[in-house]
Amino acid sequence: MMQAMSDSRNQTDSLGRLKRLDREIHLLEHVAGLLQWDQETCMPPAGIDERADQLALLEGEVHARRTTAEMGDLIGAAESRSDLTELDRALVRELRRGYDRATRLPGDLVRAMARQSSVNHATWVEARTKSDFSIFRADLEHTLKLTREKADCLGFEDTRYDPLLDEFEPWMTTAELRGVLDALRAPLVDLLQRITGSGVRLDDSVLHRDYDVAAQRAFSDYLLEALGFSAQTGRLDVSAHPFSTTLGAADGRLTTRFYPNLLSASIFGTIHECGHGLHGLGVAPELATTELGDGTSLGICESQSRFWENLIARRRAFWEHFYPELQPRFPALADVGLDQFHQAVNAVQPSLIRVEADEVTYNLHILLRFGLERRLVDGEIEVADLPEAWREESRELLGIVPEQDADGVLQDIHWSMFLVGYFPTYSLGNLYSAQFHAAMARDIGDWEEQVRRGEFAHILGWLRDRIHRHGRVYSATDICRQVTGEPLNARYFLDYLEGKFGELYRL
């Protein structure tokens, strides 16, 4: 009896210790998040040198805690218990995943990747500026070599792409991913051809008139309040590349950018990041600042930004409420009616640059990148083949071909940063968002009426209850089944596009 009690106390102590270590890790990660947020929004330019050292030190503190032998022992001890709550089991599962990933990579490889990443930044920028792939080629080859080594260290059964994808979309296999994304390809290409062949052109030139930046800022703030993103728990700033970061259980930071000649960038950029922010702040308080405190995968995270940006805010019902609020703020909109504005923000046009793409063509850009990076990792093509392969795929998918590599293979920063396996999560986000939206529409009968009245509390509550509050307790696959009753299925997204653009382009 004494023995049992003592064991039990030791077990409780060791789980408590594990949780304290875990909390320290996430407090430190939030601190590092603040440093990065500050670097992008506030820091004076000359602060960069020391900031890099501050971040490296914090990352070292996090890494040390994640990989210490004590952490391994504590996880092992917790795994051997049969009396854990569901939440504790999920915590231990995710800590094990992080521990294994972190300890399987040798320090030399981690340092080699960090060095190469730093070198890449300079050569990629130069290559893109001069639109000369040969400047970046050797570094990308070395990056691919190190990426393969990384995959080998992490281990895999089927393909080296599996452990790379798993970094961003945990527990999903390449085979599953291909199954879902392959189903997109032919219908999307077909839809795009029907749109470009429809004879209908939606005119988005009104978005490029003069829009006062201060008035755009005020409208972004207004939108955030309306969507339920409160100034009590978050704020909006300006950065070169919009992002969202959660710096604490009740501290969400969004950024956007304002162009004096492009109204849509700030509106939809703000709403996109707001979707991320609401997700981050919606995690249950007891999970925040733990290994379960983030979104469960990048696909799920992106589903929340896309849900608000596209499924809600590019809808006519949304602008029935907000356009009367928007129009008087900008003289440039004086002669623009609601329908004209709604069409402008939904114009479809094949273009070379992913980040400027519309809802129909965006995923074609992703299919292109996913196909190339998977074949690179699997050795089916070589780095030297990339520019030509890019052009071929671009012709096939989008019907247009970049004349220069700056608009093709050199346009994205991701590969230079070892972000291989990241691109497909953008498409997964689009697919999840449509499938979640369909489930929400079943549960909330008058959801569109609510949008038309500018009321989002019910919809946000639904997302919080079904998705946000769970953090990483469930995998993306499990969340999808729980929320929608079936595995991820591209049909919902395709149905959504057909319905919306079929009407707009009179297909």
Next chain:
Amino acid sequence: MMQAMSDSRNQTDSLGRLKRLDREIHLLEHVAGLLQWDQETCMPPAGIDERADQLALLEGEVHARRTTAEMGDLIGAAESRSDLTELDRALVRELRRGYDRATRLPGDLVRAMARQSSVNHATWVEARTKSDFSIFRADLEHTLKLTREKADCLGFEDTRYDPLLDEFEPWMTTAELRGVLDALRAPLVDLLQRITGSGVRLDDSVLHRDYDVAAQRAFSDYLLEALGFSAQTGRLDVSAHPFSTTLGAADGRLTTRFYPNLLSASIFGTIHECGHGLHGLGVAPELATTELGDGTSLGICESQSRFWENLIARRRAFWEHFYPELQPRFPALADVGLDQFHQAVNAVQPSLIRVEADEVTYNLHILLRFGLERRLVDGEIEVADLPEAWREESRELLGIVPEQDADGVLQDIHWSMFLVGYFPTYSLGNLYSAQFHAAMARDIGDWEEQVRRGEFAHILGWLRDRIHRHGRVYSATDICRQVTGEPLNARYFLDYLEGKFGELYRL
């Protein structure tokens, strides 16, 4: 020979290790500084709970490094060497001082002070709001008890006030301090009486007209550039209580506040913090982010803010250049001439509140506080005697008596935060600033002409070379002797006041 080489290498290694630990400490302190800066300027209100935990974790990391046995051994090893450079000797001296101070305080006492500090905040705020000293009395008594314990742990020869003062004004004794401040008392009281009896009244009501906040902000930015505080290495934000913090070798943050009905607060607040910021950014790069990277004492730090705020920017020559720039920005100044403005920003008036005091009465507020806190620590008076003692001293020094304790003994937050020994550094700053200014005036013959032309590079260069770049290499006492050729002497400050206010008040 081999032995000697090996020793030498070990010594070099151990000094290198000491410096790496020291750098980590200061990187972490800069990170903590960013968290505090963000808390005051940007953080959404609900972020406060987790922010407190983030800061506590970082402070724990710093404390652990400062007090580890390895740190003690490394300092001891460095102290035993005879071949250190002057900079390394100074570094080891300051690390020893910090190590001894940190290791002499038992963890229980540190925690008890932290708890009491937290309790104090609530009771002090309530006591001040209700102007009822009895609400705060018991907590202040306990605070005093813990403060005495702290002094006993730190050790002292003469008075318990010595180790408390040493926290903020290192290497200065209470006896030295009393010598300097006692010399201020009679001449200041006399000057104030001559001013109030002069029959001259300088009218500062023009400063209380309507001043557009955005225009105040723009003028503050303009002033910062003009004074040499570059947006490349720093920025200005808004906070409830203005402060300056250096977050890296090239990252200085200032805050100020803007009142729509008080122009002087933003102008002189900005210039004051700019003085701190220029000091922080002027430290030699090889000292920044080391134990030698801050100002050598709070008195020296305050001398730099006061130098710019008072010795330069309340001078007529300064406004000969800047008033033509200021006046057209604000309709409220249309009928205000240069002399009228210069008089308004130099009006002397005994008042109850320290933070609103002018150059003449400010130090009387400090003499009052210093006398009371020294007598409290030495047991010459009790906490219960404070309100009455405050009134007596106020009558004696300022000629006015607070009707309520909110305007008397409850007005400052310092004692509630265990900041005993801090107040006198404000006066030391004023004295140092005048003594430095006199030395600068000897070295730069046409300095006032330069101010009249709005040129500050020469003056700033003088401060950087004589003071800023040295960080904490020299003690305040040594810096003062090096720069001015003599120890701190209240005469320079008194001469400055006599000259300026003698003219303004026609004494």
